[in-house]
Amino acid sequence: MQIDLSRTLYATPPTSVILISTVDKNDRNNIAPFAWWNVVSKEPPLIAVSIRPSTNTYRIIKNSGEFTIGIPDPELVDIVYGSAQLDREADEFKKLDLTVLPAVKITSPRIKECQVNIECRYKNEIECGDHMLVIGEVVAVEVRDDLIYPEDAVMRHNLKPIAHLTKNIFTTMEGTVLKATVPGSNTKSGKD
Numbered sequence: 001m002q003i004d005l006s007r008t009l010y011a012t013p014p015t016s017v018i019l020i021s022t023v024d025k026n027d028r029n030n031i032a033p034f035a036w037w038n039v040v041s042k043e044p045p046l047i048a049v050s051i052r053p054s055t056n057t058y059r060i061i062k063n064s065g066e067f068t069i070g071i072p073d074p075e076l077v078d079i080v081y082g083s084a085q086l087d088r089e090a091d092e093f094k095k096l097d098l099t100v101l102p103a104v105k106i107t108s109p110r111i112k113e114c115q116v117n118i119e120c121r122y123k124n125e126i127e128c129g130d131h132m133l134v135i136g137e138v139v140a141v142e143v144r145d146d147l148i149y150p151e152d153a154v155m156r157h158n159l160k161p162i163a164h165l166t167k168n169i170f171t172t173m174e175g176t177v178l179k180a181t182v183p184g185s186n187t188k189s190g191k192d
C-alpha cells in the first residue's frame, strides 16, 4: 500500500538516539536528543547530524564550533526524552541529573552516564531541506571501560543504544549477532 510521503520516516528502521552536549558563550551547557545521525567517513572520522537550524544546539555549534555526542543506554530514556522538552535552562545537566565530565580536546562537556562520548569539531554543513546536515570531525572518543575488548577495540554488540519510534515511545536495539559468509565462497571474515 502506498503511504503519504510525509510519513517516509516511519517506513525506515529507527536509528539510535544520541545526546548532543554543547556549551554557549556564557558557559551554559545545553543538551538535546538527536536521531538523524551517522558516521559518514572513516579517515578522517566524520559524523553527520541533521539538525533543525532553529535549535539552540545548532546556534551554539555555529558559534563555538564544537559538540560532544553521548550514546545513552535504555536507563536514560526519560532523560533523553526530557532533554528535548527543556526551555533554555541555566544548567541543563543539573536539571536532568546528569554528571558533567570535562571533555578531553574541546569545551563541550562529556556526559558521565553515557556509554560513549565522542568529541567533535565542526567541519562543514550541507543544507538539507528543513534541516542542516552538520558534519563534525571526531577529535576524541571515550568508551566506558567494560566495553573495551581486548585492548583498543570496542565490543560493539555490547553497546545498548535506544532508538526513537514516535512521540515518547522508544525501543531498545538488542539483537542476535549474525555471522555472515559470502554465498559460494570460503570467506569466513570480511572487510569492515
Ligand SMILES: Cc1cc2nc3c(=O)[nH]c(=O)nc-3n(C[C@H](O)[C@H](O)[C@H](O)COP(=O)(O)O)c2cc1C
Residues within 6 Å of the ligand: 017, 030, 031, 032, 033, 034, 035, 036, 037, 050, 051, 052, 054, 055, 056, 057, 058, 080, 081, 083, 084, 085, 086, 131, 164
Ligand atoms: C528522540 C528524539 C530525537 C530527535 N531527533 C532530532 C534530530 O535528529 N534532528 C533535530 O533537529 N531535532 C531532533 N529532535 C528534536 C530536538 O531534540 C528538539 O528540537 C530540542 O528541543 C532541541 O533542543 P535545543 O534547542 O536545546 O537544541 C529529536 C527529539 C527527540 C525526542
